[in-house]
Amino acid sequence: MLNLETAQSPQKLRRVAIEPVSRVEGHGKVTILLDAENRIHQVRLHIVEFRGFEVFIQGRPYWEVPIAVQRLCGICPVSHLIAATKAMDVIAGFGPLTPTAEKLRRLLHYGQIVQSHALHFFHLSSPDLLFGFESEVAKRNIIGVAAAFPDLAKQGVLTRKFGQEIIAHIAGKRIHGTGVIPGGVNKPLSVADRDSMRAGIDQIVDWSKAAVGLVIQLHETNPDFYRTFGESRANMMGLVDRRGALDFYHGGLRARDADGGPIFDQIDYATYRNVLQEDVKNWSYMKFPHIKTLGADKGWYRVGPLARVQVCDVMPTPLAEAERRTFLNAGGGKPLHGALMYHWARMIEMLHSAELARELLDDPDIVGTDLMADKGPRREEGVGVIEAPRGTLFHHYRADDNDLVSYCNLIVSTTNNNQAMNESIRAVASRYLSGRELTEGLLNHIEVAIRAYDPCLSCATHALGQMPLEVDLIDADGTLVSRARKG
Amino acid sequence: MSGTETAIVVDEIPVPFKPGQTILEAALEAGVYIPHLCAHPEFAPHGSCKLCTVIVNGRNASACTLKAAAGQEIEVDTPDLHAYRRTLVQMLFVEGNHFCPGCEKSGNCQLQALAYDSEMMTPHFVEFYPHRPVDASHPDVLIDFNRCIQCELCVRASRDVDGKSIFALVGRGMASHIVVNSPSGKLGDTNFSVADKAAHVCPVGAILIKRVGYAVPIGERRYDLEAISEEASRCAGEEVR
Ligand code: SF4
Ligand code: FES
Secondary structure, three states, rough: OOOOEEEEOOOEEEEEEEEEEOEEOEEEEEEEEHHHHHOOEEEEEOOOOOOOOHHOOOEEEHHHHHHHHHHHHOHHHHHHHHHHHHHHHHHHHHHOOOOHHHHHHHHHEEEEEEHHHHHHHHHHHHHHHHHHOOHHHHHHHHHHHHHHHHHHHHHHHHHHHHHHHHHHHHHHOOOOOOEEEEEOOOOOOOHHHHHHHHHHHHHHHHHHHHHHHHHHHHHHHHHHHHHHOOOOOOEEEEEEEOOOOOOOOOOOOEEEOOOOOOOEEEOHHHHHHHHHEOOOOOOOOOOOEEHHHHHHHHOEEEEEEEHHHOOOOOOOOOOHHHHHHHHHHHHOOOOOOOOHHHHHHHHHHHHHHHHHHHHHHHHHHHHHOEEOEEEEOOOOEEEHHHHEEEEEEEEEEEEEOOOOEEEEEEEOOOHHHHHHHHHHHHHHHHHHHHHOOOOOOHHHHHHHHHHHHHOEEEOOOOOOOOOEEEEEEEEEOOEEEEEEEOO | OHHHEEEEEOOEEEEOOOOEHHHHHHHHHHOOOOOOOOOOOOEEEEOOOOOOOEEEOOOOEEEEOOOOOOOOOOEEEHHHHHHEEEEHHHHHHHHOOHHHHOOEEEEOOOHHHHHOOOOOOOOOOOOOOOOOOOOOOOOOOOHHHOOOOOOOHHHHHHHOOOOOOOEEEEEHHHHHHHHHHHHOOOHOOOOOOOOOOHOOOOOOOEEEOOOOOOOOOOOOOOOHHHOHHHHHHHOOOOOOO
């Protein structure tokens, strides 16, 4: 770990703030403390917004919570819907889901991953990768991509749209629908809707494969840079099924260390508290979770695409698994930890999700009508965990005898990545910024590293994409020296 | 007998009425929609929400309470009345805590349906955000007072149909609110039953059958199928739900 979390004597230093970080979801802020020679002494990614959702939903009926909690997020609300409902399946007393219900939930989830990954890569990150981090700000956005690479931009938009259509067919709406309810799903998939999705899915698989190819091409332009930019050697965590294959919807928790060695495996996620601990720091609203046995200093970990493709033994679809092998080879047998490697892993996952969706659309169960599980006695407590687009997502609830939620704990993907993101931007700052005059392009290097994680910083959005960036230069007395704006 | 003696004119359409019928009853029976909220065909009119305000021969009146009479020329669908109804709906919204996106009554809620009908785009007024309790003490029914609009339909149903008088409106003006008739004030300490009429009349998401939640998919909910005005016209002559 680089020691840039807390400066030795901050009072002598100049402070630079990047606020808000643009093209990420929600409000975040980066502060950098510099000395007179522009040497970097401290870098922190802060979360400046506090929504208090965990408190807000206490006292609400448990069946309402999965719908209410979707509002945490404007990009992947379905993730919260599914994770919360999995917890409520338990609390409501339901037994195992019917095959149709589980498959519809999975299809919904895969649609969600496709749309979220497509949005992230094409809309939010491709401008940096295609034009360069220090390219002209006015063109460094999806509009610029559409002008320079019209086919690519079109594929991005249509791939995302396809994911949203899957969501609309199952949840009833493209965003903030229902569909998933404790015990199952509330409506069958019609044959007509299935057929319309089946007709489009081959194209999405092809485009996703092409997207992986594009990332590989970009990578080949400068492999060392791609491999090492924003590198932070981290433990990795994700869900795997009993065979050790990646499973986005359900599985046991597995963690590996930065060299790929085992830390834990097949942990029942309902007992996550036995293996994970959440810490609070006084400078951020976002908690810092870590693996208990390793302690706060060594136990922080990474989740999301870059962790998942390296934590699992296999991705159980042929095209994605072949791409995963190519990816692993790029590391020469060692796990990859560069922030930009997220993009490559993310596109492999988009391909995997498209393939999984295709398998489900060919499965007769998907148009079944047996939607609800058998119900037993109510339970007091439930935990629901999935692999959301951004990483492992925990929802943990208790409900009292009157059916009202009495306790809630959420660990969202971005929180799991909190320390890893901080370490990545510290790596970028010390490598590229330290000792130089700060420019918008250099500060964008920091944002590129953050964006690679695809953070959902508030997980409760108002605006998407083009947020203004404001950089304040403040001297050690707190006086504003200069201010630059973009957006 | 000529038609004019047994008919009123609603927005220039002749609407027949039977002796004793209110303007609202006659209009609905003829398939002419007049927005309303606290009125319910099975209960005596209450006249509190004022959403059914119409102009009868030049003067404002509540269609749910005023009896139809020959010679009435009634205006319903005027821009002024439309705007006035929207204001009333907006006031109802800000007075309680109505967060449609997370509410399980969404799509089945008359207040929401009337917000659409009156083309309400924003709450307009400053939200009160009142602190109101949830009563979940009953095993099968939950009351979320955050969404109560004090229409007293539950009061009327429990008293007049169920013979239990479990609900009452107390307080005055801004302080008025529904209470439950039990020593603890909790629904769980009454003989209320999920089979009671009062468990099924709430036009908003205040009295809810537990564990139903979002079982009806989007697209199949009451007002997904047709707007509240279309439903009223289609159900002309039938008992309006
Ligand atoms: S609880 Fe429902 S039925 Fe009773 S007064 Fe309130 S809104 Fe009307
Ligand atoms: S419906 Fe007439 S006053 Fe409420």
